[in-house]
Amino acid sequence: MNRLNQPYKFLFILSFCILTALNVYAQKSKFHVIAFYTAKNDQAHISFVHEANKWFPEVAKKYHFTYDSTNNWNNLNPEFLKKYKVIIFLDTRPEEPAQRKAFENYVKNGGGWMGFHFSAFALNQSTYNQDWDWYHNEFLGSGEYKSNTWRPTSAFLRIEDPKHAATKGLNHIIKASPNEWYRWQNDLIKNKNIDILLAIDSSSFPLGTGPKQSEIWHNGYYPVVWSNKNYRMVYFNMGHNDIDYEHGINKDLSHTFDSPEESQLVINTLLWLGNGNKTYKAAY
Template identity: 70%
Template sequence: MLLVIPTFRRAALCCLLWSLAVLSFAQTKPFKVIAFYTAKADLAHISFVHEANRWFPQMAKKYHFTYDSTNNWKNLDTAFLKNYQVVLFLDTRPEDPDQRKAFEHYMKHGGAWMGFHFSAFALSPSAIPQNWDWYHNTFLGSGQYGSNTWRPTSAVLRVEDQHPTTRSLPRTFKASPNEWYRWQNDLRTNPDIRILLAIDSTSFPLGTGPKPNEIWHSGYYPVVWTNKNYRMIYVNMGHNDMDYEHKYDNTNRTLSHTFSNKEQDQFIINALLWLGRSK
């Protein structure tokens, strides 16, 4: 006899199964995470890095993984990376050719990575040019930076793919305030890319300006995605709102936080557990 389960019961069952899966992840052998950061430019990026380095150790205790962080990019070599199952780039990318080579080797041989916001930025010509083709075009798939919204504002995000990292999320949810990026390449045309979260049309107009091009009124903007050829996830979030009007008073006051949003926080934990536990 065919057993028919009512829709609401199926939804409850799915939530229960996902909770059990997360619990089983947390009970397996701990994995090790290393976060690289620079935290020298842009008050918002510095604020995010400090917030991340407070939040991730708390999550490490709760979900049973090890979290280390360093601003010494010279550690980005093959011998050092062998000690870690997941690498985070909190705000920047490596610039040294040997460090780039070591990271590419790490990713091509089973390593896992999560990058936030500015870690994907590149623009030619600028102080951070697009001079690393494997990283920006093959690995991330995004190419170089196109434009951004301003001022940092919340957006409604929409789940685009039923991936292990998104199955516990509602169809749409409101993200923390952020500076949202547009990219050179259309990720929808790349068969290697799975877009996980995108900006929902209910967010428009997005941004407050004052420049007209800093306010988005329409379009398709992916904000989280993974490359099927690697264990990786890029997350566009990572730019807190700051008291820019009084920055010269040395207050550097943070007006919003990235890790203060139930659904967004859950996604980041889902992603980290998926990267740390999956093969």
């Protein structure tokens, strides 16, 4: 009788091992992330891209997702994106019409997006013209770039929406790493689709050191992290490391992810985007 049962025992054990292995693999790869970058202009942006491409793989191992990165923006197409649940723009934005259309379809069909600093930049009569209304005015809501602080300096950021998954567990005020802070053409407060998650706290003023007085902010309301309620997305104004430009050596003077609270904010956001119920379906 025992001999007759041996094949069945073997099949049972084999099936159990296969199911266990598949379960472990699923746990290790809950979702897939793809980051796009250019890393050619401004040493501060290049520094951040290199930092991010080291930091995100470490976070991926800890939180059980996969992280890939590419500087080939032609990969922004429906076939390539089918594998990924979250797209990250580390520094720039797509420029070709086909790439832009693929991205728009991606987020309109449930794909997640996280963008940093320069990915929202647009200024007419510059290399990055405001020639993509859907992205800058509807999706981001910010419109054109208006001005920035200088030099890159740290700031205290106030959480405006403590109920959002991105801000869960964080203190009401967090300290960010040094950054070049942007302000925008559009008033995000007036946009009913925009959920402002963090803004610069008044304790940060004066913000910036100049030398131009216009590069030092003394008052005002400046959103720096926000989401669009119609999409699964979060934009971070952070992503410009401080660089020693003055001595001509382009040495890193700061790193964005050196701030534990800022890093946790990014992790919270990525897990919210990756573990959401919506799944991207390619639209051809």
